[in-house]
Amino acid sequence: MTGVFHVKQFDVLVVGGGHAGCEAAHAAARSGADTALVTMKKADIGIMSCNPAIGGLGKGHLVREIDAMDGVMGKVADASGIQFRLLNRRKGPAVQGPRAQSDRRVYQREMLNLTENAKNLTIIEGEVVDFLMEGSAVTGVKLADGTELASKTVVLTSGTFLRGLIHIGDVSYAGGRMGDKESSRLAKRIDDFDLPLGRLKTGTPPRLDGRTIAWDRLERQDGDDDPTLFSFLSRKAPLRQVACGITHTNSKTHDIIRDNLSRSAMYGGHIDGTGPRYCPSIEDKIVRFADKESHQIFLEPEGLDDDTVYPNGVSTSLPEDVQRAYIQSIAGLEDAVIMQPGYAIEYDFVDPCVLDADLSLRSVPGLYLAGQINGTTGYEEAAAQGLVAGLNAARSARGDDPVYFRRDQSYIGVMIDDLTTRGVTEPYRMFTSRAEFRLSLRADNADQRLTPLGIDLGCVGTHRAECFTRKLEKLDAGRERMMSDSFTPKQIAASGIKINQDGTKRTPFQLLAFPDVSLDDVVRLAPDLGDLDPEVGLQISREALYANYIERQKQDVERLRKDESYAIPADFAYQAVTGLSAELKAKLEHVRPGDLSQAARIDGMTPAALALLLGRIRYLEKKQA
Secondary structure, eight states: OOOOOOSSSEEEEOOOHHHHHHHHHHHHHHHOOOEEESSSSGGGGOOSSSEEEEEEOOOOOOHHHHHHTTOHHHHHHHEEEEEEEETTTTTOOGOOEEEEEEEOOOOOOOOHHHHTOOTTTEEOOEEEEEEEEEEEEEEEEETTTSSSSEEEEEOOOOOTTTTOOEEETTTTEEEEBBBBBBBHHHHHHTTTTTTEEEEEEEEEEEEGGGGGGGGGGEEEEEOSSSSSSTTTTTSSOOOOOOEEEEEOOOHHHHHHHHGGGSSSSTTTOOOOSBBBTTTHHHHHHHHHHHTTTOOEEEEEETTTOOOOEEEEEEEOOOOOHHHHHHTTSTTTTTTOOEEEEEEEOOOOOOOOGGGGSSSBBSSSTTTEEEGGGGGGGSSSHHHHHHHHHHHHHHHHHHOOOOOOOOOOTOOHHHHHHHHHOOOOOOOOOGGGGGOOTTSSOOGGGGHHHHHHHHHTTTOOOHHHHHHHHHHHHHHHHHHHHHHHHHHHHHHHHHHOOOOOOSSOBBOOHHHHSSSSSOOHHHHHHHHHGGGGHHHHHHHHHHHHHHHHHHHHHHHHHHHHHHHTBOOTTTTTTGGOOOOOOHHHHHHHHHHHHSHHHHTTTTTTOOHHHHHOOOOHHHHHHHHHO
């Protein structure tokens, strides 16, 4: 929809139609706010500008949490998924991460369809170039054509568009992503807010023509036979499932890249921004891991009716001729044709420490920031921030208190707390290791943790609320049955479960905490449990596995909170603390915090690391006493 809106007052205006913008607009609209999504091109809403995949380790947890709040990313990922894999399947449920390879066009189509048909949501095409102001407060936006849109709150999700600069070798030009212009006028307007800004970079690999790849010479990677979906409401994957291919770089590949490093935008001195350490370019891999003989590449089809292939693992800013040479040095890619060259992109971001935990700017009332503008990388991190910003913008518009997501409640809370209290020095990416409560913050129980909150906030629809209520009733009944009877060690052993004859009676729930005891084992002991719903039984098994650890973890954290004011000696030797990472030791040596509360605010610090510091301090005190 286009046109001039001088009179109509929106409750929430969302600027940008990427993953953060879509989730913010839907969250605000679900909350009952009269919402407008302003985007340069309506057709680009929900575009997957980098890899055609959703989820992964840590990221999959975020998608499940978004879905638990009735968000849209999980539903769209399920509708467009052409390969589903549960990562870390052999490890415990706490660190398993669902991931889906998506059909890029279907994902975009489904997201646009949901957005066009959402209640309380209007799509407006146009470029935002300025903000409407009353004093220091934002009261709307101005478009390039002069249109003024009034709003009680504004959510800015500019992605990589603020002074975006694309680099391919020694060629650089302005762009928000390949094929789209950057947003320089809005960037200049943001300068007037006097916010702490920085430059970050990200990159993509060259896209290949799948018809020119020798698939029969490559290792095949299939998805899971029983797909793990993202949405708690999804029941099956509707699209045909496909396989990916796996190949590797080799010494010839590395020689080509090494010989041309000076022509890389990064190593040629053309890029100032910091890139993501955990997703390095192929140039970075060759330099940083010089002793490694090869690097794995996943060849990911971009769609069922699309010949484009995304070679995950070789993002680059090298010139096109070098890209062609190193691609064709790889097994199976000798005749591969590049359909679009890889490139690096640099862009402005705002130090997220200037944000409150509701993602509002403290110095600019009415303005919320979400996505890569806050220093993050990834669709999932952006969407989760969009959810938080959209919800809070809607609440602010109607005069309600903000909602905050806690670290012990969600991965969303972990990310927001990390961003707003520690800032970023490189593009922020979610990992399970960032969550000290990860045993209880599992992907499988995201709805139990967050859907009640969503219902209370009024952002969860009737259908999801009813489905969740029925599920909770089944779980409660199942837990009661699992804990209602107890058995002697003799009875337990007679059923085939190995157990010490210590005289202690145990419930089936307690037995499920044993790592080698399955639900089938418990059913042999208590046959009446055999009629439990399979999903209920699986969920309770996961809960039982971690029950004892979670209780101890809560006690440890409570003790740690009481000790945060503990003083750290001025001459404390951080290098002597066993278990601290080299990175944390270096940061602590540099900052020299005066107490544990100051140490806690250092970027990358965790409760586990603080516990190590406290233990060492107490050990030295006892030694000196």
